[in-house]
Amino acid sequence: MSRRIRLGVNIDHVATVRNARGGLHPDPARAAEVALQAGADGITAHLREDRRHITDADIAVLSALCLEADRPLNLEMAVTEEMLAIALRHRPHAACLVPERREEVTTEGGLAVAGHEARIAPVVARLAEAGIRVSLFIEPAPAQVAAARAIGAQVVEFHTGRYCHLPAEARASEFARLADAAAQAEALGLEVHAGHGLDYGTAAEVLAIPEIVELNIGHFLIGEAVFTGLEPAIRRMRAAMDAATGAPA
Template sequence: MRRRGAVRLGINIDHVATLRNARGGTHPDPVEAARTAIKAGADGITAHLREDRRHITDDDMERLSALCAEQKVPLNMELAATEEMVAIATRLKPHAACLVPERREERTTEGGLDVAGQHNRLVPIIAQLADAGCRVSLFIEAQPHQIDAAARTAAKVVEFHTGAYAHALDDGDTDRADEILAQLQAGGQIAQEAGLEVHYGHGLTFDNVVPVAAIPQAKELNIGHFIIGEAVFLGLAPAIHRMASIIRDARVA
């Protein structure tokens, strides 16, 4: 059982579907991966239904919705702010709907959603998702103007993009990583003061997660690609157990 105040760990199973789709067929099944993750103690399951269906499919989302309802585990559906995706989300009614930026040419989500620049367009979309019973989350950069814009919507959660922090460490640029970490820390405080719950995600690994997990305002981390990759060597359940342990210990000090 997780201690009160511990950071929740959401597992993104998109890249199990990527592996399946590389060859076609039905294996490995991302829904079975979600089931394994839940048994291993995941606090939630995340899946991104992209417009080009490059990994998760509509059938996957249907089955994930049924599994998470059965297991009483939150499903976090990541989606672009398009009419098609919003219609699917309002029909499935996942626990959480996380709006993310999406470009066909990108390999994965690059950067945060421009809530400030698209505020008038996003407000009614966010309201529609909220009215359907979804807890709306916005995947943004930890920038004050984006946080302020998010707070002026019906969204309850912001998830800060940690990709630039992870890439800076990968490049050996520790000064840049420290600068970005400071922005993530400050963003957590600003968002909490604005009444938003604070999540973090993208590019987090065993080696870089501790400073992010230690941010006092962090309520949830969403991690996918790294854990699915480590599962090749460790197995999915052990990889989840190890990440959960590292995150838990980050709050002990």
């Protein structure tokens, strides 16, 4: 049966380029506008504690832009009181809780929920009380899925970085791990998303997992935009996803 998968475009690395020189160009908000016009279903932005790319001002602008466009903003955030306060102030459609280490170049794995429920559950509860949809970015592991459900998350986003970085001939076991975790999550009533490291090929491959309803993709699309432009890169991703699931063009 055909299905249309939502595409969230992460515009963090437009801000990375901007911040390399200072000033205002290139503007992440302009990238968000282009992404929505090109077929993105929503915008994702990670406000890191060190503000290495997206800034507080960007979140304010993106919140207003997505509200006006009637498209969801997915705020990726660490589990801290500072980030909780920012999320409650802006009230994005969704908040995705992610692990964060200052020394990492990019998010290196999923959030450790199992064993840390007492720290994460109050943040989940306060976000949910404010009407913000709560997602947890986790590894495709049974204990993490069960813990996500136990603390009241509505969505899990599986970290696909390991799958994407393995040689193609070595991906079968990781694919099986993703598929099993997705089936477990859906059985528990959790919505299933996936993201990290995905390109045109791997995005299409993981969509063979029927429970996945949304992909969040950023770095690859911003990198491709250097060569093709952002709108063509997103349109090609949208087409690859639709071809993989049999969705009408």
